[in-house]
Amino acid sequence: MNSNREARDEDYLPPQPPVKGVVSARISPSGGLDVLSRNEVALLRDVSASGLHGLLRRCALAVLTSGSESDDPRSTLERYPDFDIQVLQQDRGIKLELRHAPAQAFVDGQIIRGINELLVAVVRDIVYASTSLAAGAFDLDDSVGITHAVFEILRNARILRPHADPNLVVCWGGHSIARAEYDYTKQVGYQLGLRGLDICTGCGPGAMKGPMKGATIAHAKQRRHHNRYIGITEPGIIAAESPNPIVNHLVIMPDIEKRLEAFVRIGHGIIVFPGGVGTAEEIFYLLGLLLHPDNTGQNLPLILTGPRESAAYFEQIDRFLCLALGAGIARHYRIIIDDAQAVAKAMSKGVDRVREQRLDNKDAFFFNWSLNVPFAYQQPFQPTHAAMAALRLHRDRPAHELAADLRRAFSGIVAGNVKEEGMRAIESDGPYAISGEPEIMRALDAMLQAFVAQHRMKLPGGKGYQPCYRITTDG
Numbered sequence: 001m002n003s004n005r006e007a008r009d010e011d012y013l014p015p016q017p018p019v020k021g022v023v024s025a026r027i028s029p030s031g032g033l034d035v036l037s038r039n040e041v042a043l044l045r046d047v048s049a050s051g052l053h054g055l056l057r058r059c060a061l062a063v064l065t066s067g068s069e070s071d072d073p074r075s076t077l078e079r080y081p082d083f084d085i086q087v088l089q090q091d092r093g094i095k096l097e098l099r100h101a102p103a104q105a106f107v108d109g110q111i112i113r114g115i116n117e118l119l120v121a122v123v124r125d126i127v128y129a130s131t132s133l134a135a136g137a138f139d140l141d142d143s144v145g146i147t148h149a150v151f152e153i154l155r156n157a158r159i160l161r162p163h164a165d166p167n168l169v170v171c172w173g174g175h176s177i178a179r180a181e182y183d184y185t186k187q188v189g190y191q192l193g194l195r196g197l198d199i200c201t202g203c204g205p206g207a208m209k210g211p212m213k214g215a216t217i218a219h220a221k222q223r224r225h226h227n228r229y230i231g232i233t234e235p236g237i238i239a240a241e242s243p244n245p246i247v248n249h250l251v252i253m254p255d256i257e258k259r260l261e262a263f264v265r266i267g268h269g270i271i272v273f274p275g276g277v278g279t280a281e282e283i284f285y286l287l288g289l290l291l292h293p294d295n296t297g298q299n300l301p302l303i304l305t306g307p308r309e310s311a312a313y314f315e316q317i318d319r320f321l322c323l324a325l326g327a328g329i330a331r332h333y334r335i336i337i338d339d340a341q342a343v344a345k346a347m348s349k350g351v352d353r354v355r356e357q358r359l360d361n362k363d364a365f366f367f368n369w370s371l372n373v374p375f376a377y378q379q380p381f382q383p384t385h386a387a388m389a390a391l392r393l394h395r396d397r398p399a400h401e402l403a404a405d406l407r408r409a410f411s412g413i414v415a416g417n418v419k420e421e422g423m424r425a426i427e428s429d430g431p432y433a434i435s436g437e438p439e440i441m442r443a444l445d446a447m448l449q450a451f452v453a454q455h456r457m458k459l460p461g462g463k464g465y466q467p468c469y470r471i472t473t474d475g
Contacts, residue, residue, distance in 0.1 A: 020103060021103040025098050026088070026097045028096075029094065036087065036089070036123075041094070043131070045087060060122055061102075063105075064104075065080075066105075066118075129153060137152070143378060149258065150262050153258070154251065160366040162365075165355060166355045168267055169199060169211075169267065169351070170263050170267035171185070171188075171189070172201070172202065173275040178274075180307050180309045181306055181307060184338075185210025185211050185273050188271065189215040191343065191344030193217070194221070195345075197347070200231075201231060203230075203241070203250060204241030205242075205244055208241070212229045229249065231244070255380045257379065258378075260377075261373050264289065264368065265367050269350045270286060271305060278414045285403075286300075287325065288407060289400070291399045292400045294374075295372050301351070302332060305340075317447075320444070324395065324403075334346065377404055381412075383408070391408055393441070395440065409434055412434075413448075416468025417468055434471055434472070438473040452467070
């Protein structure tokens with residue numbers, strides 16, 4: 001394996017102790033925030049249940065605590081109970097007033113520019129999605145309408161580049177991964193960057209940060225400018241997985257389903273690193289789409305990869321996929337272990353094939369219109385106890401439908417692990433009950449137990465992991 005010191009180092013400067021304390025400041029937004037109407041400002045200041053202030057406060061605090069070692073959204077609010085953000089309407093635009101904000105977001109009394117830009121993204125996306133939905137701009141009762149909503153949110157965030165060749169690689173993986181796995185994600189990112197590929201992730205730590213970090217060094221070596229490190233998140237996740245400092249384009253989608261659709265619409269290839277249930281959710285979402293009869297012939301390269309220490313992890317994932325979805329599922333992905341250069345070469349060739357197919361089909365490079373995302377995949381799944389118990393995890397149904405329900409099962413576990421609403425539901429009513437065909441349930445239980453044993457469910461430290469689910473079998 002071709003290794004590079006730059007891609008292995010965790011930090012290029014000695015680790016610095018966290019900055020403690022709070023700061024109050026009034027800042028001018030940077031990064032291209034359009035002017036806001038008085039009605040939009042009023043919504044952002046509205047503390048009622050129908051207002052946006054609570055959502056703005058949670059998302060803004062997540063941005064200001066970038067680099068936090070906790071994945072419990074409630075602990076961040078508990079550390080900064082007096083934090084507040086107000087959007088102020090002024091004659092020449094708006095100001096953001098931060099009260100009792102984390103001092104780590106400031107240097108010598110000035111907010112860090114990258115954090116300022118991410119705050120702008122928070123305000124922009126919250127306002128745009130809310131006002132567009134309220135105005136009926138999106139038909140969310142129709143599959144085409146939902147895809148239109150995803151497109152418009154991405155366009156409003158200035159993510160879509162109409163005159164650029166395909167080069168965006170989506171990287172999925174866990175926020176709680178071993179050091180060797182994290183180092184490997186940087187090596188892969190480095191090799192991707194040397195080949196002129198940009199990175200899109202879920203924007204948090206771990207496998208979402210590593211590829212961006214490796215790519216930054218490679219892009220600098222290649223004297224490449226205007227690099228994109230895109231982070232796509234949603235309100236329930238961002239508070240638990242704060243954006244990492246390398247993200248320079250942040251997008252907050254309204255829910256997890258639109259977030260997943262955004263990934264597959266703008267990405268030209270996908271790499272999956274080791275992870276936990278969130279990563280499994282993403283894998284089943286994508287494979288379910290590729291299994292759908294309407295997507296036969298879709299070209300979207302998918303590589304599963306990790307260091308040699310992760311070989312057993314991917315063997316287990318592969319076995320479960322073949323058991324649940326049939327042995328033929330393996331044709332949709334390639335597993336490469338401990339060879340970052342081979343991953344980057346394979347992905348670069350895969351992206352070239354995507355380019356050729358888009359040209360042949362006269363499809364856009366910046367948004368995959370031809371991919372069919374069924375309405376059932378687009379409907380927000382609310383992981384209530386009843387909804388989790390109602391999932392049909394049986395192989396006597398089309399594979400793409402089973403994949404969709406397995407994705408929902410993993411989504412519910414993610415909610416119980418790190419989303420505030422899901423955590424409160426578990427505390428109130430106990431673990432989710434997940435039931436299905438005995439053979440699938442036994443394999444699912446074994447895989448989830450392995451995730452727990454490997455500390456893939458939560459960030460290390462604190463209390464031991466308490467499962468938010470219990471596995472049972474039908475019959």
